Amino acid sequence: MRFTTKSANLFMHGRSVMPDGVSSPMRAFAQVGGNPICAAWARGSKIMDVDGNVYIDFLNAFGALLLGHARDEVVEAVSRQASLGTVYGLSTALEYELAEKIVASTPSIDKIRFVCSGTEAVMTAARIARAHTGRSLLVKFGGAYHGHSDALLATPLNLGPAAVKMKGATQGVAEQLNREVLLCEYNDEDQLEALFSAHGPQIAAVLVEPFATNMGFVEPRPGFHARIRALCDRHGALLIFDEVVTGFRFNFGGVCNSLGIDPDLVTFGKIIGGGAPIGAYAGKARYMRHVAVGNRVFQSGTFAANPLTMAAGNAALDVLARPGFYEALDARGSWLEAAIRRQLAARHIPFHFSRHGALAGVAFRDSREPMRSYRDVKTQDYDVFKKVHARLLERGFLMPPSLEEPIFISAAHSLDDLTSLAEALAESIQLSRAERAAADGQPTSAV
Known part of the structure; x- marks a missing residue:
């Protein structure tokens, strides 16, 4: 029998000082109901909550933990760095080491910069695209989530009553930003062609997840990304691959490598931090030069490339690089x-x-x-999913608390874990x- 009293009490207390008692909305379990989970510890493929319930974890911090929880190599690297200092406000050798690994892994990119989240990475990549092209419009796809920056949560210019509601639409975004985003259906090449025909000279970039991972798991049709690349080339727009989820998940580097697509800018996150907070934007030198000191695009951050994250990321990528x-x-x-x-x-x-x-x-x-x-x-x-999620929790399986998140498999999962799931x-x-x-x-x- 699963117990939830301590988690429930903690969240009840948390609501007195935090909206919904959480710092990120998914943790409130609003889409699946029941008491949210308060974690106590995790190791390998298992996670335990404050009530003592142990789960086989297929949430994996929404995909950040490709190696599972508390991997020895990562724990040792972070512990060693913590004893030397957690943040300096200066560059480190660890930062350059991780940058070299990622740039070498993905031929499409020449340079990279680290930030603290995927939101920051995508926000900056979009800013670079607008600065480089001198245009304002961004094209994104229905159901996609590219972080919570204003520009990417704006209500799309072409969003009519018959269109799919944009995920994450929010109040508090300046009205003018609602005129700077266009929405297209994922895998709909004809609609994308029509958007370029109508707005081509104003489109700065197309922003796409190579595999759609924020609407469950939706695969691209054959030739879909090649068509995007061709349309961007024809109309002078940049192609931004949002690989915050997919980067280093399927191969060592961006999945653009295996898809045979050459994006102009690529964003990374999650896996490259080894479980620590991270984001990164990368791309061709001619685009990345815009963020150099004195040039047209500004980005900064006290904790960008902090040494704890750099240590964790280097340790994680060293494991991912092992043969097999x-x-x-x-x-x-x-x-x-x-x-x-x-x-x-x-x-x-x-x-x-x-x-x-x-x-x-x-x-x-x-x-x-x-x-x-x-x-x-x-x-x-969604009603059946809600019931399934609750039943799986009772049986000791932690799944993402949303139908619009995929199942995350890690290197820590045993065959027994997978068979029982x-x-x-x-x-x-x-x-x-x-x-x-x-x-x-x-x-x-x-x-």
């Missing part, structure tokens, strides 16, 4: 895929499972067709669908 690391990680993903497909088929559940490397997702809808856009994502059964997930879906059908007055056989 990504092959072993992909094998874990393949194992989970086979197990989930087998379990869903055995229970006649018509949900679609998708995977690329160690990133996966289940589409909670009665279709075996993959999701291609945010419109597809919003057709899912597949069984628990399929059984929880089956029970939740039957419960939903009963509430709707449908016969159990209908599910």
Whole structure:
């Protein structure tokens, strides 16, 4: 039996000093209900809350922990650096070492700068694109999340009543910024062509996740990114690959390497920090020169490239660079895929499972067709997911508290972890669908 009293009490106390008792909204579990979890410790693939419940962790700090929790090499590097100082306000050899590793890993980039979050990285990349082109419009895709900077949470210029509501739309953004973002459906090349036809001379950049990871998990259609690249070239716009989630997840470097796409700017985060706060923007020298002292684009930060994060990032990338690391990680993903497909088929559940490397997702809808856009994502059964999430917590599995986040596999997950997740997930879906059908007055056989 799962206990939640201590977590509930902590969050009740936290609400007296913090909105919702959290510093980031997903932690409030608003989309799945129930008491949020307060963590106590974590190691490898396991995490324990303050009530003593232990979970196999498939949230993995929203993808920041590709090596799992408290990896020895990372812990040792951070501990060693902490004894030497946590922040200096000066550059360090660790900073240059990590920069060299990342630049060498991805042929599309010549230079890189570190910041403290993915939000800062994308915000600065967009600023560079606008400065370089002298244009103001940014194109992004429905369902995408590129951080909480004003420009990327603005209500898109072309957002009409029939359009998909932009994720993260917020009040408090200056009205003029709402005229500087265009929204396109992910995987919709014709719509993107139409946007360029109408606004081409004003478009500074197209901002895209190579794999859409903030709407569950949506894969690009073959040729989608090549079409974006061609349209940007034709109209003089920059292509920005947001690899805050995908960078170093599938291969050592940006996934642009394996996709054969040459973006102008690339943003990184999560994995490159080894579990410590980080963001980075990188790109061709002709674009990155804009942030040099005395040039046109300003960016600064007290904790940018702080030595604790640099130590953690170097240690993590050294592990990722070992021969066979990504092959072993992909094998874990393949194992989970086979197990989930087998379990869903055995229970006649018509949900679609998708995977690329160690990133996966289940589409909670009665279709075996993959999701291609945010419109597809919003057709899912959120009520069934909510019930499934609660059942998995009871069985000791921590999943992202949103249908619009993928399943994060780490190098710390054992085959037993993956096999048990597949069984628990399929059984929880089956029970939740039957419960939903009963509430709707449908016969159990209908599910």
